[in-house]
Amino acid sequence: MTDDVVVAGAGMTAWGKWGRNFVEYGVEAAREALADAGVEWTDVQYVAGGETVRNGYAGYVAGSSISQALGWNGAQVSTSYGACASGAQAIDVARNRILAGRCDVALVVGADTTPKGFLAPNAGDRPDDPDWLRFRLLGATNPAYFALMARRRIDVHGAAPEDFAQVKVKNSKHGMANPRARYRKEVTVAEVLDSPVVADPLHLLDICATSDGGAAVVLTSAHKARELGIASPVRVRAVSTVTPSFPNTVIEMPNFATDSSGVVAPPPRTFMDSIAHVAYEEAGIGPEDLSVAEVYDLATALELDWYEHLGLCAVGEAEKLLRNGDTAIGGRIPVNPSGGLACFGEAVPAQAIAQVCEVVWQLRGEAGDRQVEGAKVGITANKGLFGHGSSVLLST
Amino acid sequence: MSKARVPALGAEGWFTEEGGAALVGSRCATCGTVSFPKSTFACPNPRCAGTELIDARLSATGTVWSYTDARYQPPPPFVPTADPYVPFALAAVELDGDGLVVLGQIVDGVTVADLHVGRRVELVVDTLFADDDTEHTIWKWRPIPDDR
Numbered sequence: 033m034t035d036d037v038v039v040a041g042a043g044m045t046a047w048g049k050w051g052r053n054f055v056e057y058g059v060e061a062a063r064e065a066l067a068d069a070g071v072e073w074t075d076v077q078y079v080a081g082g083e084t085v086r087n088g089y090a091g092y093v094a095g096s097s098i099s100q101a102l103g104w105n106g107a108q109v110s111t112s113y114g115a116c117a118s119g120a121q122a123i124d125v126a127r128n129r130i131l132a133g134r135c136d137v138a139l140v141v142g143a144d145t146t147p148k149g150f151l152a153p154n155a156g157d158r159p160d161d162p163d164w165l166r167f168r169l170l171g172a173t174n175p176a177y178f179a180l181m182a183r184r185r186i187d188v189h190g191a192a193p194e195d196f197a198q199v200k201v202k203n204s205k206h207g208m209a210n211p212r213a214r215y216r217k218e219v220t221v222a223e224v225l226d227s228p229v230v231a232d233p234l235h236l237l238d239i240c241a242t243s244d245g246g247a248a249v250v251l252t253s254a255h256k257a258r259e260l261g262i263a264s265p266v267r268v269r270a271v272s273t274v275t276p277s278f279p280n281t282v283i284e285m286p287n288f289a290t291d292s293s294g295v296v297a298p299p300p301r302t303f304m305d306s307i308a309h310v311a312y313e314e315a316g317i318g319p320e321d322l323s324v325a326e327v328y329d330l331a332t333a334l335e336l337d338w339y340e341h342l343g344l345c346a347v348g349e350a351e352k353l354l355r356n357g358d359t360a361i362g363g364r365i366p367v368n369p370s371g372g373l374a375c376f377g378e379a380v381p382a383q384a385i386a387q388v389c390e391v392v393w394q395l396r397g398e399a400g401d402r403q404v405e406g407a408k409v410g411i412t413a414n415k416g417l418f419g420h421g422s423s424v425l426l427s428t
Numbered sequence: 429m430s431k432a433r434v435p436a437l438g439a440e441g442w443f444t445e446e447g448g449a450a451l452v453g454s455r456c457a458t459c460g461t462v463s464f465p466k467s468t469f470a471c472p473n474p475r476c477a478g479t480e481l482i483d484a485r486l487s488a489t490g491t492v493w494s495y496t497d498a499r500y501q502p503p504p505p506f507v508p509t510a511d512p513y514v515p516f517a518l519a520a521v522e523l524d525g526d527g528l529v530v531l532g533q534i535v536d537g538v539t540v541a542d543l544h545v546g547r548r549v550e551l552v553v554d555t556l557f558a559d560d561d562t563e564h565t566i567w568k569w570r571p572i573p574d575d576r
């Protein structure tokens with residue numbers, strides 16, 4: 033049996049919009065995670081960075097940029113890109129490195145500084161780039177793709193815009209108790225519904241902002257954690273970086289079309305359903321075992337989709353779960369106790385790591401006024417554009 | 429002099445107006461899998477190594493799988509057609525018989541209020557934007573009258 037990989041330390045900047053160099057956020061988060069673990073930077077043997085595409089070469093080689101800023105320590109390095117799933121890939125690389133016995137102490141770090149407004153493709157005519165094409169030929173922004181899913185919930189499952197607003201209300205309550213959240217203000221259903229429609233049926237307050245921020249974890253072998261005097265560290269039970277199985281019959285950002293199911297029948301599980309499933313299978317843990325979940329609420333309606341993709345309820349029942357209060361802190365299975373993207377905004381390469389930080393704090397009982405009582409097992413889930421699944425399953 | 433009508437940059441060969449408007453995808457000569465946009469050098473079916481991909485006219489009708497609109501002007505490389513900006517609707521449409529869903533703008537004058545999941549639509553070739561001497565064309569979806 034392989035030795036567990038554990039989270040020895042977690043660190044995270046506050047999320048905001050300051051326009052500083054992303055490396056600064058990465059360094060701040062890394063230093064906090066290292067101090068939390070009681071590990072010296074010079075003792076880190078491996079650095080796994082999440083790439084940011086918006087900061088030129090320094091961003092493409094984020095693992096090395098942040099290492100250099102911390103002072104070259106001779107560690108081995110990688111930088112991973114999977115859009116919003118970049119952080120999970122970095123965690124996966126570092127974890128496997130430890131599982132293979134190639135190192136004991138790894139730092140995983142991601143940070144971003146983001147532009148104002150819609151996320152847009154890089155400049156210049158690039159008709160070979162599907163991301164350029166969808167803006168040029170369709171005018172399909174990210175919120176447009178979120179809205180297609182939201183509309184399905186209304187027309188197919190009987191959701192109401194009030195349900196979407198209720199997700200924002202819940203998450204804003206959670207985020208008020210999170211000192212790292214960017215937005216810490218109670219929001220009402222009326223405020224969401226009165227905010228301008230961006231992409232019908234989604235309002236401005238249904239859609240997450242883009243933020244600056246950095247997050248980091250120190251992963252070690254269980255053996256190393258004992259050496260460091262960490263009595264009962266949070267264990268990484270599974271990491272999923274799954275891709276779709278052909279034919280993927282649900283339209284994915286930034287695509288123009290789905291695969292065709294004309295010749296090959298759709299797989300038993302949709303891509304979205306497979307993301308957590310792969311993690312559950314690896315860990316031998318099921319949705320009924322979960323105490324807490326952090327999911328990617330790029331838009332309020334997408335959080336409802338995740339309830340079903342994680343197996344927290346049957347398809348079409350997410351609104352019921354929400355209305356019952358089951359996914360609020362104090363409910364049966366709290367979702368996004370951190371406040372989620374609704375309160376943070378998205379800092380792409382940091383976000384999947386930030387989700388893990390929150391679950392770690394919950395499982396340690398260190399989440400303060402947003403603590404989920406007695407949390408023992410937690411999952412994170414997100415999806416990066418171009419078919420990148422991302423889920424990390426953790427337990428005490 | 430009338431303007432030249434050419435497919436928008438990046439969409440050359442993606443649709444045709446000959447014999448009626450239709451999307452042009454590819455069909456794998458080995459397994460028959462259809463894709464849009466065209467697969468050009470490999471079949472997307474993971475159990476097929478086919479490399480002979482033939483142009484295939486796709487069904488020009490379908491049902492709305494989902495829809496939305498763009499209330500704010502999308503950022504470049506989107507090219508606005510009116511100043512001030514006029515919102516447009518988008519639909520993901522399940523094509524009749526081809527087993528795939530294709531996204532497209534909805535023709536001018538149709539709003540989300542006119543749509544619902546399951547609404548029958550047909551493909552048209554329309555102007556995406558125009559400049560001094562050229563109309564850049566694209567496919568769009570248009571609700572089929574009397575077929576809700």
Ligand SMILES: [Zn+2]
Nearest residue numbers: 456459471476
């Ligand atoms: Zn084939």
